[in-house]
Amino acid sequence: MKTLVEKGWRPTLVLVLLFIIWEFSVKILEIEQWLLPAPSQIFNELIHGTDVYLEHLWPTIQLCIIGLAIGCTVGIVTGIILHIVPFLRQAFYPILIISQNIPTIVLAPLLVIWFGFGMLPKIFVIILVCFFPITISLLDGFRQSDRDVMNYMKMAGATKQQIFWKLEWPNALPSLFSGIKISATYSVMGAVISEWLGASKGIGVYMQLSQSSFRTDRVFVAIILIVILSLLLLGLIMLLEKKMIRWRPKEGKSHE
Amino acid sequence: MSKLEINHLSISFGSQKILDDITFTAEEGEFISILGPSGSGKSTLFNLIGGILIPDEGSILLDGKEITGKRGSISYMPQSHALMPWRTILDNVLLGQEIAGKRDEKKALEMLGxxxxxxxxxxxxxxLSGGMKQRVSFIRSLLSPQSLICLDEPFSALDEFTRFEMQNWLLSVWQQYKRTILFITHNIDEALYLSDRILVLSNKPASVQKEFIVPFKRPRTEEMLYxxxxxKWKQDIYREIKQYSL
Known part of the structure; x- marks a missing residue:
């Protein structure tokens, strides 16, 4: 807690200063509300506008969690399969990398055509953006297994299964978690974008409605909600990481 | 019958010959040092005995049975401690037993003590400190069911003081448990101080250039070093190595 205060006061100060400058600039320059609302207005809306946005919050949270969970599973399974079947890795790894040049958003209309406006195409978008960082980081983690331990195990007669579960899998866990953390923030983005394409409820919908009615303060509220949601998901994953990785991962490649 | 028989072992990587007609034997409970310049293919020899590599020619026999290209016959300890950072010390030393399928925690605790x-x-x-990690790594080898232990420059990453301490510790443990040990090193003092026999390898391709039987009585003491x-022995061995590397 002490370190949080020690490390946190500088960025907090910068943010507070920024808000103060923003607030006064809006007041002094008499900027129109629909163009740029003052921070005080945004926070006011955040506190008093709950009955407007609260119903939009839950569908997005649901979408994120389901999408991320399936995305993780797909990512991990893909990573393991590509790792243990070298032929598949050689065949699919380059395709995977290249496929990341396709912005997922451009695929979304297609998914809507195929799967309609329900949950399914939205979850699909999230899975698509989530699984890639997970698969890549997992494969990276597998590859970075210590050569000496590997040799020790091989000479001691370890089977491929033993090498996988006793060495490669635990070795890849820290790397896997960095992948999941990236995916968690992607999942919120994926959820909001997919809601833009067609939904009845959700933060994305709330954002669009606010925009078309020139309630710029609400657009900012939506942004704040998205940030909070991302941070909460990230915190949840870091908690899980702390529970699962009690040892300190070695830094760099050195042995000492 | 010898514990370990290495017969006419040769291997090349591509066009480069690494090992050329290596032949030697090791008796039960013997401590043999393999001495040679760095990069002379000593580790390749261990990879062959460990079954990770298959020789172009020659065979390896352990207790009279052929183990060429077969894994699971030796316990290997590399230069780095090669411990798993996510396992506790106890779980680390039990790894070799786990691979073989049985865990004997009582014995492990006793040996760690x-x-x-x-x-x-x-x-x-x-x-843990560097020296402690090496100890843990060696105990892991001792606890493994394999009776032949191959140590690949285990102390070369340690500082001088810790190394000497570890050498003494290794000798005392080895005298208690009597295993056959193959010990790779490029340090002449270390080889003389620890082993019963020293095999000097020539450089590229490596073959057994000369064998020295170390005459010093056990238990070895620090005075012996001076x-x-x-x-005189050190000089002889040094000349032998120099003669070939020039």
């Missing part, structure tokens, strides 16, 4: 690591069983490797006889 004797190695001066009592109280560290539940610690993680990063909490004796005139020790220096």
């Amino acid at each position: 004797k190695a001066g690591l009592k109280g560290y069983e539940k610690h993680y490797p990063h909490e 004796s005139a006889e020790f220096l």
Whole structure:
């Protein structure tokens, strides 16, 4: 807690200063509300506008969690399969990398055509953006297994299964978690974008409605909600990481 | 019958010959050092005995049975401690037994205690010093069911003081448990101080250039290191190595 205060006061100060400058600039320059609302207005809306946005919050949270969970599973399974079947890795790894040049958003209309406006195409978008960082980081983690331990195990007669579960899998866990953390923030983005394409409820919908009615303060509220949601998901994953990785991962490649 | 028989072992990587017609034997409970310049293919020899590589020619027999290209016959300890950072010390030393399918925690605890690591069983490797990690690594080898232990420059990453301490520790443990040990080193003092026999390897391709039978009695003492006889032996071995590397 002490370190949080020690490390946190500088960025907090910068943010507070920024808000103060923003607030006064809006007041002094008499900027129109629909163009740029003052921070005080945004926070006011955040506190008093709950009955407007609260119903939009839950569908997005649901979408994120389901999408991320399936995305993780797909990512991990893909990573393991590509790792243990070298032929598949050689065949699919380059395709995977290249496929990341396709912005997922451009695929979304297609998914809507195929799967309609329900949950399914939205979850699909999230899975698509989530699984890639997970698969890549997992494969990276597998590859970075210590050569000496590997040799020790091989000479001691370890089977491929033993090498996988006793060495490669635990070795890849820290790397896997960095992948999941990236995916968690992607999942919120994926959820909001997919809601833009067609939904009845959700933060994305709330954002669009606010925009078309020139309630710029609400657009900012939506942004704040998205940030909070991302941070909460990230915190949840870091908690899980702390529970699962009690040892300190070695830094760099050195042995000492 | 010898514990280990290496017969006419040769291997090349591409067009480069690494090992050329290596032949030697090791008796039960013997401590043999393999001495040679760095990069002379000593580690390749271990990879062959460990079954990770298959020789172009020659065979390896352990207890009279052929183990060429077969894994699971030796316990290997590399230059780095090669401990798993996510396992506690106790779980680390039990790895070899786990691979073989049985865990004997009581014996492991007893040996850790004797190695001066009592109280560290539940610690993680990063909490230990370099010398302690090497001890843990060696205990892992001792606890493994394999009777032949291959040590690949285990102390070369340690500082001078810790190394000497570890050499003495290794000797005392080895005298208690009597295993056959193959010990790779490029340090002449270390080879003389520890082993019964020294095999000097020539450089590229490596073959057994000369064999020295170390005459010093056990248990070895620090005084031995300063004796005139020790220096004379050191000189002989050094000349032998130099003669070939020039």
